[in-house]
Amino acid sequence: MGALSSIFAIIVGLLFGFIILLLSNPSQAVGGFLTILTGALTHGMKEIGQVLYFATPIILTGLSVGFAFKTGLFNIGASGQFIVGAFAAIYVGLNFKFLGSANWVFALLAAFLAGALWALIPGLLKALCNVHEVISSIMMNYIGMYLVNFLVAGNSKLFDQLRNQSITVPKNAQIPKMGMDKFFPNSSVNGGFFIAVLFVIIIYIILNKTTFGFELKAVGFNKDASKYAGINEKRSIILSMAIAGALSGLGGGLLYLAGSGKHIEVVDVLAAEGFAGISVALVGLSNPIGILFAALFIAYITEGGFFLQLFDFVPEIIDIIIAVIIYFSAFALIIQSIIRYKRNSKRGGKV
Amino acid sequence: MDYIIEMLGITKEFPSIIANDDITFQVKQGEIHALLGENGAGKSTLMSVLFGLYRPEKGVIRIKGKEVHIKSPLDANAYGIGMVHQHFKLVHNFTVLQNIILGVETVKGGLLRMEEARKKVLYLSEQYHLKVDPDAIISDISVGMQQRVEILKMLYRDNEILILDEPTAVLTPQEIDELMNIMRELVKEGKSIVFITHKLAEIKAVADRCTVLRRGKMIGVVDVIDTDVETMSEMMVGRKVNLSIEKQDSQPKETILQVNHLFVKSRREGNQKHVVKDVSFEVRRGEIVCIAGIEGNGQTDLVQAITGLVQSESGEILLNGQNVIKNSIRYRSTHGMSHIPEDRHRYGLVLDYDLAENLVLQEYFTPQFQQGGFLKEKEIQKHAEKLIEDYDIRSSQGPATSARSMSGGNQQKAIIAREVSRTPDVLIAVQPTRGLDVGAIELIHKQLIEERDKGNAILLISLELDEVMNLSDRILVIYEGSIVADLNPKEVTIRDLGLYMAGSKRGDNYQELSK
Numbered sequence: 001m002g003a004l005s006s007i008f009a010i011i012v013g014l015l016f017g018f019i020i021l022l023l024s025n026p027s028q029a030v031g032g033f034l035t036i037l038t039g040a041l042t043h044g045m046k047e048i049g050q051v052l053y054f055a056t057p058i059i060l061t062g063l064s065v066g067f068a069f070k071t072g073l074f075n076i077g078a079s080g081q082f083i084v085g086a087f088a089a090i091y092v093g094l095n096f097k098f099l100g101s102a103n104w105v106f107a108l109l110a111a112f113l114a115g116a117l118w119a120l121i122p123g124l125l126k127a128l129c130n131v132h133e134v135i136s137s138i139m140m141n142y143i144g145m146y147l148v149n150f151l152v153a154g155n156s157k158l159f160d161q162l163r164n165q166s167i168t169v170p171k172n173a174q175i176p177k178m179g180m181d182k183f184f185p186n187s188s189v190n191g192g193f194f195i196a197v198l199f200v201i202i203i204y205i206i207l208n209k210t211t212f213g214f215e216l217k218a219v220g221f222n223k224d225a226s227k228y229a230g231i232n233e234k235r236s237i238i239l240s241m242a243i244a245g246a247l248s249g250l251g252g253g254l255l256y257l258a259g260s261g262k263h264i265e266v267v268d269v270l271a272a273e274g275f276a277g278i279s280v281a282l283v284g285l286s287n288p289i290g291i292l293f294a295a296l297f298i299a300y301i302t303e304g305g306f307f308l309q310l311f312d313f314v315p316e317i318i319d320i321i322i323a324v325i326i327y328f329s330a331f332a333l334i335i336q337s338i339i340r341y342k343r344n345s346k347r348g349g350k351v
Numbered sequence: 352m353d354y355i356i357e358m359l360g361i362t363k364e365f366p367s368i369i370a371n372d373d374i375t376f377q378v379k380q381g382e383i384h385a386l387l388g389e390n391g392a393g394k395s396t397l398m399s400v401l402f403g404l405y406r407p408e409k410g411v412i413r414i415k416g417k418e419v420h421i422k423s424p425l426d427a428n429a430y431g432i433g434m435v436h437q438h439f440k441l442v443h444n445f446t447v448l449q450n451i452i453l454g455v456e457t458v459k460g461g462l463l464r465m466e467e468a469r470k471k472v473l474y475l476s477e478q479y480h481l482k483v484d485p486d487a488i489i490s491d492i493s494v495g496m497q498q499r500v501e502i503l504k505m506l507y508r509d510n511e512i513l514i515l516d517e518p519t520a521v522l523t524p525q526e527i528d529e530l531m532n533i534m535r536e537l538v539k540e541g542k543s544i545v546f547i548t549h550k551l552a553e554i555k556a557v558a559d560r561c562t563v564l565r566r567g568k569m570i571g572v573v574d575v576i577d578t579d580v581e582t583m584s585e586m587m588v589g590r591k592v593n594l595s596i597e598k599q600d601s602q603p604k605e606t607i608l609q610v611n612h613l614f615v616k617s618r619r620e621g622n623q624k625h626v627v628k629d630v631s632f633e634v635r636r637g638e639i640v641c642i643a644g645i646e647g648n649g650q651t652d653l654v655q656a657i658t659g660l661v662q663s664e665s666g667e668i669l670l671n672g673q674n675v676i677k678n679s680i681r682y683r684s685t686h687g688m689s690h691i692p693e694d695r696h697r698y699g700l701v702l703d704y705d706l707a708e709n710l711v712l713q714e715y716f717t718p719q720f721q722q723g724g725f726l727k728e729k730e731i732q733k734h735a736e737k738l739i740e741d742y743d744i745r746s747s748q749g750p751a752t753s754a755r756s757m758s759g760g761n762q763q764k765a766i767i768a769r770e771v772s773r774t775p776d777v778l779i780a781v782q783p784t785r786g787l788d789v790g791a792i793e794l795i796h797k798q799l800i801e802e803r804d805k806g807n808a809i810l811l812i813s814l815e816l817d818e819v820m821n822l823s824d825r826i827l828v829i830y831e832g833s834i835v836a837d838l839n840p841k842e843v844t845i846r847d848l849g850l851y852m853a854g855s856k857r858g859d860n861y862q863e864l865s866k
Contacts, residue, residue, distance in 0.1 A: 211721045221703040228660060228698040229712045230681025
């Protein structure tokens with residue numbers, strides 16, 4: 001039933017996009033729209049690989065935001081956690097060459113831990129001082145961005161001055177292809193996608209099958225009843241933020257170790273993947289499986305959107321479409337409660 | 352017969368249940384008509400049909416003899432029907448006046464005109480003896496006054512037919528008496544009142560006639576003056592109900608819970624007062640001790656301190672001889688203390704969880720229900736099924752029912768099932784039968800006595816004086832945060848108990864210490 005409202009939001013978003021296409025260039029509108037819907041599928045396996053590649057980091061930031069949300073916390077800080085994780089990953093990659101072919105494993109682990117630490121600060125502030133996590137997370141986003149820029153630019157081992165970005169990590173630090181290059185030749189996708197899916201499963205299990213997940217959700221639903229049940233609310237908040245941060249950090253590691261030509265650019269721009277994660281979590285209704293599909297979908301239409309340029313449209317139209325989808329998925333929550341209300345009215349339950 | 356309202360042959364169906372089955376309900380002009388039934392009998396549904404919240408599948412509604420179609424509460428209002436719900440619909444940070452006029456504001460030239468509204472409200476307040484302070488903020492006033500605001504809302508809209516849904520559930524004994532007087536006044540002024548309840552004593556006190564519903568069907572209409580409570584309860588439940596509690600004398604043994612010199616500070620900002628002052632008492636195995644007192648005299652804080660929800664400032668809480676005052680809530684609940692909380696929605700249940708998850712809320716971490724951090728779902732299901740059966744918890748989908756969708760009475764049964772089945776050494780029950788019907792109350796009283804006879808200790812907090820007198824072996828009266836009397840229910844009258852509760856009398860060992 002929740003899926004219904006998300007699907008509704010997606011359909012509305014796409015229709016809105018179509019209307020914009022019609023308004024900007026009527027003769028090309030249908031073609032453009034079809035491209036959005038099918039572009040990624042009709043340009044060969046490479047494109048499909050690219051979809052998976054783009055989905056990978058936002059699956060993780062989506063999980064990050066969604067997981068925190070289950071405990072009643074808004075992790076707006078996914079962006080900061082993401083870039084801090086990315087930094088930790090490339091730092092290990094470029095400095096700990098002695099780790100040999102297992103370098104990437106340790107790099108990802110570093111990304112994981114760095115993200116956790118970065119989210120721990122808002123978590124502690126919330127649990128111990130009741131500072132709203134949205135405010136402290138936004139602060140941490142900016143601190144993270146500036147700090148990482150500072151650390152990259154100031155370190156000759158990490159900084160490529162000519163291109164104003166981090167140096168390419170050596171082969172050993174890059175995530176192995178794990179067969180993805182056979183399926184999707186020439187694409188940037190690698191084993192990172194499998195890692196992302198693995199974490200979808202892990203988070204699903206944690207939330208639905210463990211006592212820890214039981215406690216986290218209880219705290220998110222009803223703080224007082226959780227206290228009455230003996231659940232330590234402070235502990236739940238802190239651990240939940242730490243895990244959420246770890247997930248975003250890992251996302252950063254997966255993207256920047258993909259060997260795809262992506263480097264940490266020393267610019268004052270917050271990592272977009274962090275905010276995409278919020279969209280993914282909303283459309284996926286904070287459900288791990290939903291998040292997986294939401295991330296794939298957004299990556300899919302983004303990929304299709306690149307081909308809009310063939311039809312004389314600007315690819316920013318895709319950004320508009322995605323924005324509308326997000327807007328309507330917030331509506332999706334309202335629609336969900338309307339559907340629930342109507343259903344309850346019919347069933348005679350307490351409204 | 353001059354009926355002001357006639358609901359004839361009303362049938363309201365929902366997918367899995369017929370909530371109202373061919374019900375005929377007639378209210379005479381100027382009477383107080385009680386609508387009696389167990390939880391789930393269909394009383395609220397029937398009134399929701401009258402108030403326009405639901406549309407019936409079959410049936411006809413007549414107001415003053417004319418057939419009407421009520422499509423929404425606005426229609427109902429237009430016909431002069433008003434409703435006060437059990438859970439008030441007031442805006443907490445608005446004033447009394449603002450709440451009363453909300454939705455029917457006088458507006459001239461785009462601006463609110465409050466003076467006319469104020470005049471009318473003050474007039475109504477005087478005429479009907481409904482004391483309110485028009486500028487008080489809802490969150491600051493007592494529940495009794497909030498209810499008067501709700502009644503004024505109806506009078507302000509010139510409602511002639513007033514529906515009150517379980518109005519006394521939230522009131523103190525004094526406030527209940529006041530409400531009864533208000534109802535008599537309203538009827539003298541020509542209003543007609545429908546009063547949904549399952550409290551037989553109140554029906555006897557104030558109603559003229561009573562319609563009894565059971566499982567969606569109308570069982571009968573009686574003249575209250577000619578009918579005794581036993582007959583009414585039998586009509587309501589379908590079998591003879593034992594209204595008095597049968598219990599043997601208690602045989603108390605050793606002390607299980609001992610509270611010594613407990614002090615609890617107020618949690619209001621800047622308030623340094625003690626809400627619990629130097630409280631000492633014990634509860635022994637095999638006895639039911641009841642703390643009686645008017646709401647707001649410290650009982651809530653006392654219980655929260657004993658269970659751990661609130662920090663105590665000083666003193667001792669000895670559970671089985673061990674001082675647990677510094678221990679966590681979980682420690683106390685796993686070492687023999689069970690708690691049926693006062694506010695079932697806030698503390699007792701996670702409404703967004705299902706019934707099975709709520710039933711295991713206090714034990715999910717035990718080896719029975721988890722292994723290595725993973726929940727044992729089959730065990731949790733089995734546990735829920737057993738409790739549903741043993742405690743007659745009614746739910747639409749069994750263990751998978753969302754707690755939010757269950758009726759208040761069944762939610763309470765679930766909490767009681769959870770806490771009693773854990774076989775605690777001491778069971779702390781705060782208002783355990785609040786919102787429950789006669790059949791459920793009988794069941795719970797029986798369970799409490801069983802627990803006591805098994806040798807466990809029960810600390811009961813209750814505002815129902817009948818329950819206090821009948822159920823307890825010992826009564827401790829709390830007044831302004833201190834215990835002022837230790838009474839034997841067999842040796843004290845309700846009137847005297849009321850005096851103790853009001854602070855007008857003190858027990859022999861509890862004379863006020865001179866400062």
